[in-house]
Amino acid sequence: MQQPRRNTWQREAVRAALVQTPGFVSAQQLHQVLRDAGTTIGLATVYRALAGLSETEEVDSLQSPDGENLFRFCAMPGHHHHLICRACGDTRELSATVVEEWTRRVGAEHGFSDIEHVVDLFGICERCRATA
Amino acid sequence: MQQPRRNTWQREAVRAALVQTPGFVSAQQLHQVLRDAGTTIGLATVYRALAGLSETEEVDSLQSPDGENLFRFCAMPGHHHHLICRACGDTRELSATVVEEWTRRVGAEHGFSDIEHVVDLFGICERCRATA
DNA sequence: CGCTAGAGTGAGAGTCATTCTCATTTAGAA
DNA sequence: TTCTAAATGAGAATGACTCTCACTCTAGCG
Ligand SMILES: [Mn+2]
Ligand SMILES: [Mn+2]
Ligand SMILES: [Zn+2]
Ligand SMILES: [Zn+2]
Numbered sequence: 001m002q003q004p005r006r007n008t009w010q011r012e013a014v015r016a017a018l019v020q021t022p023g024f025v026s027a028q029q030l031h032q033v034l035r036d037a038g039t040t041i042g043l044a045t046v047y048r049a050l051a052g053l054s055e056t057e058e059v060d061s062l063q064s065p066d067g068e069n070l071f072r073f074c075a076m077p078g079h080h081h082h083l084i085c086r087a088c089g090d091t092r093e094l095s096a097t098v099v100e101e102w103t104r105r106v107g108a109e110h111g112f113s114d115i116e117h118v119v120d121l122f123g124i125c126e127r128c129r130a131t132a
Numbered sequence: 133m134q135q136p137r138r139n140t141w142q143r144e145a146v147r148a149a150l151v152q153t154p155g156f157v158s159a160q161q162l163h164q165v166l167r168d169a170g171t172t173i174g175l176a177t178v179y180r181a182l183a184g185l186s187e188t189e190e191v192d193s194l195q196s197p198d199g200e201n202l203f204r205f206c207a208m209p210g211h212h213h214h215l216i217c218r219a220c221g222d223t224r225e226l227s228a229t230v231v232e233e234w235t236r237r238v239g240a241e242h243g244f245s246d247i248e249h250v251v252d253l254f255g256i257c258e259r260c261r262a263t264a
Numbered sequence: 265c266g267c268t269a270g271a272g273t274g275a276g277a278g279t280c281a282t283t284c285t286c287a288t289t290t291a292g293a294a
Numbered sequence: 295t296t297c298t299a300a301a302t303g304a305g306a307a308t309g310a311c312t313c314t315c316a317c318t319c320t321a322g323c324g
Contacts, residue, residue, distance in 0.1 A: 112255035123244035
């Protein structure tokens with residue numbers, strides 16, 4: 001998908017909602033939030049907006065352990081990874097030089113090219129551990 | 133799901149089909165293979181068998197980039213990761229001490245517990261690169 | 265400013281992996 | 295062999311995501 005040519009309040013609303021959300025959220029959740037806020041935005045539009053923002057790397061996306069795609073507005077520029085609380089969604093951004101290097105090395109050793117890597121950490125944060 | 137109490141040819145057929153399959157396969161693919169082989173096994177049963185085998189770690193599972201759950205009979209015992217060819221599915225098993233340590237360290241640094249990590253590499257293998 | 269082409273939208277239908285339901289089958293203990 | 299509940303499987307249900315297409319609204323132009 002090439003970048004949008006026209007600006008719409010819908011796309012801006014999605015971006016704004018993401019900025020206000022601390023952790024990763026699904027498209028469905030975001031749609032609900034926007035509807036509750038009184039907008040008439042459509043679900044398909046939320047999906048389209050997120051796909052666009054993902055491609056320009058304005059937001060990060062990942063698959064939750066149960067297969068749902070989650071999104072988050074990202075402050076840290078460039079490639080990085082995440083440590084996510086399974087309970088509250090709180091997220092820490094990680095730069096992972098060690099892992100990047102390991103990836104490159106392993107790929108080369110096996111003669112693989114165009115390596116992509118999926119590296120995500122899920123756990124329980126301090127606060128949620130206390131609450132339990 | 134606790135472990136099965138009864139042995140059925142269905143569960144054994146799933147295991148056998150997995151052993152003969154070199155790369156990761158989906159439940160649907162496996163079901164098709166088993167049907168083509170002349171069995172009358174049901175799709176739900178394939179899913180149930182795979183879930184069971186996953187839990188006992190007789191097979192490894194991962195999410196493909198497009199969200200499908202894939203399974204593979206694993207020779208390497210204990211925890212490990214994979215480098216998978218996007219084109220042909222060929223898979224290399226990796227032990228990743230570096231990554232395991234990084235995971236532990238990062239988790240601790242951020243006060244997270246019960247850390248789980250998803251680490252998978254996807255690329256194009258030498259053979260497929262030549263074919264292209 | 266209006267006008268317009270066509271990018272963008274959204275309600276609803278469609279897709280597809282996975283799970284659920286429940287009538288029927290069958291493993292395995294007695 | 296008998297019996298009972300675990301296991302199965304056909305088909306329905308679920309749920310995330312995508313597609314369709316008539317309608318809307320952005321933005322470039324006169
Ligand atoms: Mn990385
Ligand atoms: Mn690991
Ligand atoms: Zn938390
Ligand atoms: Zn290959």
